[in-house]
Amino acid sequence: MGYKDIYDRFINSIHRGDLKPGERAPSIRNLAQELGVAKKTVESAYDILIGEGYLVSRGPRGTLVNPDLVIDAAYRNHAPNKLDDPDLRKIVDFRDARGFFQLGIPSLDEFPYKKWLLLSGKVARSMTYEDMNHPSVMGHLPLRQAIANYLNISRGIDCSADQIFITNGYNSSLRLIFEAIASNHDKVVFEEPGYFFGQKLLERRVPNLFYAPVDSDGLNVDFLVAHHNDAKFVVTTPSHQSPLTVSLSLPRRHQLLNWAQENQAWIIEDDYDGEFHFARKNIPSLKSLDVFDRVIYVGTFSKTIMPSLRTAYVVIPKAVLPQFYETAEMVETGLPLLPQKILESFISSGAFYKHLKRMRSLYESRRRVVHDAFMEIYGDYFDMPLQNGGMHIVAFLKHSAKDRELCNLWQSHNLQVLPLSMWYAQKKDRKYGLVIGYTNIKSKEDALSALRLPYQQTLELVA
Numbered sequence: 001m002g003y004k005d006i007y008d009r010f011i012n013s014i015h016r017g018d019l020k021p022g023e024r025a026p027s028i029r030n031l032a033q034e035l036g037v038a039k040k041t042v043e044s045a046y047d048i049l050i051g052e053g054y055l056v057s058r059g060p061r062g063t064l065v066n067p068d069l070v071i072d073a074a075y076r077n078h079a080p081n082k083l084d085d086p087d088l089r090k091i092v093d094f095r096d097a098r099g100f101f102q103l104g105i106p107s108l109d110e111f112p113y114k115k116w117l118l119l120s121g122k123v124a125r126s127m128t129y130e131d132m133n134h135p136s137v138m139g140h141l142p143l144r145q146a147i148a149n150y151l152n153i154s155r156g157i158d159c160s161a162d163q164i165f166i167t168n169g170y171n172s173s174l175r176l177i178f179e180a181i182a183s184n185h186d187k188v189v190f191e192e193p194g195y196f197f198g199q200k201l202l203e204r205r206v207p208n209l210f211y212a213p214v215d216s217d218g219l220n221v222d223f224l225v226a227h228h229n230d231a232k233f234v235v236t237t238p239s240h241q242s243p244l245t246v247s248l249s250l251p252r253r254h255q256l257l258n259w260a261q262e263n264q265a266w267i268i269e270d271d272y273d274g275e276f277h278f279a280r281k282n283i284p285s286l287k288s289l290d291v292f293d294r295v296i297y298v299g300t301f302s303k304t305i306m307p308s309l310r311t312a313y314v315v316i317p318k319a320v321l322p323q324f325y326e327t328a329e330m331v332e333t334g335l336p337l338l339p340q341k342i343l344e345s346f347i348s349s350g351a352f353y354k355h356l357k358r359m360r361s362l363y364e365s366r367r368r369v370v371h372d373a374f375m376e377i378y379g380d381y382f383d384m385p386l387q388n389g390g391m392h393i394v395a396f397l398k399h400s401a402k403d404r405e406l407c408n409l410w411q412s413h414n415l416q417v418l419p420l421s422m423w424y425a426q427k428k429d430r431k432y433g434l435v436i437g438y439t440n441i442k443s444k445e446d447a448l449s450a451l452r453l454p455y456q457q458t459l460e461l462v463a
Contacts, residue, residue, distance in 0.1 A: 002093035002411065006035070006045035014054055014065060022067040025055060032091050044355065058253070064234060087422055091172040092098055100413035100450040101370075103392055103437040106303055109206045112355055119345045124338065135337050139166025143344035147299075147348055154356075155274065156288030157315060158295060165314045165328060168335050170270065171201050173298045174235075176399060177268060178205055180327035181320050186232035191219055193423035193431075195242040195270065198235065203425075218248030221255045229259075233266050238286045239274035240390035242436045243423045247283055247388065257286070260294035266317075267295045271348050273303045277355050277389035278364040293317040301343065303391060304356060311335060311343060352387045354379055363439055367393060370438035373447035377455060381462045383434065394420060396433040400462040403432040411435075 013019040025031075032039045046063060049055040056066045109202065120218035151157040166175045183190075184207055189200055192211035202209050210231070214225045219236050234256070238248035248256070260267050267287045275281055287297040297315035305311075316324050328334075330348060346352050371384055371393060382395040397403060403419040410417050420433040441447050 002090070002097065003041050003044035003048070004089070004093050006031075006037075006042060010045070010049055010054065014069070015413050019065050021065050021069045023065045024061075025065060027064045030114065033095060038414060040414070041412070054132065085200065091196050091418070091422060097411065097414075097416050099411075099416040100441065100446075101436045101438065102416040102440065103418055103435060104303065104307070104308065105437060105440060106391070107359060107366070107439045109440065109442070110358070110362060111252070111306065112351060115349075115351050116342070116346060117198065119351070120342050121350065123341045123345050125337070126167050127341075131337055131341075135334060137334055138325070139164065139335065140337060140340035140344060142348075143340045144313075146347040150352070151297075151315065152298075154353075155271070157285055157286045158288075159297075159315050163318065163321065164236060165316060165324060166335055166340065167312045167314060168310045169302070169312050170272070170298065170300055173312050174268070175200055175205070176314060176324065176328065176331070177296055177298075178233075179331055180324045181266070182206075182233065184208075186451055187228060187230055188233040188235065189224060189228050189231045190235050190243065190425070191237065192425060193231065193243060193420070194235070194424050194425070195237065195272075198270070199423075199425055202235070212245055213429065214246065216246055218246055219252065219256070221252045221259065224256075225259060229263065231263075231265055233268060234260070235268045236286075237270045237272060238385065239283055240273055241279075242270070242272065243392070243420060244393060245387040245390045245392065245394060247344045248286070253286055253289055256296065257290060257292060262291040265294065269297050271297060271299050272389045273389070274299075275304055276360055276363055276391055278360065278367075279388040283388065287315065293319065299411050304352070304359075305343075305346075309339065309343070311339065333425075363391065366441055367438050369444045370436065370441050370447050373444050373451055374436070377448070379427055380459070381459070391439050392435055392437045394433055396436055397462060401430075401432045402461050403434060406434065406458065406461055409457050410454050413450075415450060415454065 008169065010019065020023070021459055026034070028042045030041055032042045035042070036378060046055060050057060053066055054069065055063050057063050141161060143166060144164040145162055148159050148161045151159055165176065167176060172410070187208045187210060188202060188206045189210050189212050192213050210228055212228065213220045218238060218241055223342070224234065236248065238253065240247060256267060261263070267286065271285055274285060283353045285297065296317060298312065300312040301309050302312070303366045367386070371386060374382070374395060375384055378395070381398055383398060388391065401421070403421050407417055407419040418435040420435055421430050423435070424430045
């Protein structure tokens with residue numbers, strides 16, 4: 001249970017009249033014990049409720065429902081709006097919580113802040129009157145040129161700045177793609193399991209959404225051909241599959257590209273952390289093998305720089321550039337110019353390349369630290385295979401399917417892991433385990449100390 005669940009319970013009780021103005025709320029300690037959560041979780045909920053005026057703190061007298069609170073009769077017996085999808089709600093709570101093993105967050109303690117701030121100040125001082133005009137809907141041209149150069153050198157993608165659209169995140173990129181070239185009757189195939197938020201977006205956006213399984217060689221292209229040969233779009237994470245971290249094998253890459261050409265279908269390649277590979281031989285992007293120009297490449301700076309930058313990009317096949325340009329003029333909100341100019345300066349100065357090189361070495365070391373610490377404590381109950389890269393690892397339960405219960409338990413100890421089963425859209429053929437971020441764990445001692453917190457309770461669940 002997260003702090004938002006506790007918050008919602010109080011809001012519902014107050015609006016229903018179960019908790020009345022002036023009535024005393026349970027103490028933080030007692031409520032935490034009763035719910036089986038950390039005190040910090042209850043404190044976070046109470047802080048929000050106090051900040052919004054529902055509760056007031058009276059010191060030694062405890063916490064009360066605000067005596068001056070007036071609830072409109074029209075709201076009685078009506079709970080506030082909630083997300084309709086309980087899994088989405090839970091994942092959002094997990095994502096927004098702070099703690100050990102948080103997923104998808106780069107090593108913020110090792111980011112070159114001084115360089116970033118220096119460039120930021122320089123760029124801000126160089127802004128001109130011309131920069132105050134309407135920006136290009138495709139994004140700042142020098143930034144698009146810098147990204148094109150980076151992709152040519154580092155990911156083997158032959159593209160120009162004219163093919164690149166800057167967006168404000170992965171979901172924005174997907175919306176732009178489907179708005180530009182998809183119709184309501186098009187069949188779309190997504191990986192199973194697959195990136196949770198991408199899956200949830202497509203469930204809302206795509207009427208004909210289907211799934212193809214992932215195995216040790218990545219997306220099962222034989223299954224795709226046998227069951228969904230009429231698909232118009234395939235969304236895949238070939239470099240490091242999300243969440244299983246496996247890579248799409250080279251034979252399957254060629255098979256998928258040939259299928260797309262034969263069927264005039266589109267492949268959306270989500271290369272969310274393809275920069276972080278630890279093998280000597282870099283895995284090429286799928287787009288770099290795309291002689292037919294059937295791959296729409298989606299990249300992001302959330303993993304390489306910082307999530308709060310909210311900057312991603314799409315590499316568009318030349319044949320459909322007009323559709324994207326027209327669509328972007330109508331629906332794409334774009335990004336403010338200043339952060340785009342700062343990012344371009346960071347890339348063009350060489351700081352971005354230097355940062356990536358350093359992070360590859362750091363992440364390889366930190367991944368080994370977390371893997372070894374985890375197996376030292378829980379090796380009898382989990383399998384934890386290591387792939388050739390990525391920013392997270394997966395611990396598969398050997399004898400249990402209680403990964404959601406396990407995640408709730410670990411969350412109460414401020415360990416922000418995610419349940420693997422929640423990444424599946426279908427109930428059949430699920431695997432169970434923990435999806436674990438490692439990028440901000442600084443030492444084996446830190447990892448061991450954190451992992452030992454739920455040890456006894458974990459054994460009671462999975463042994």
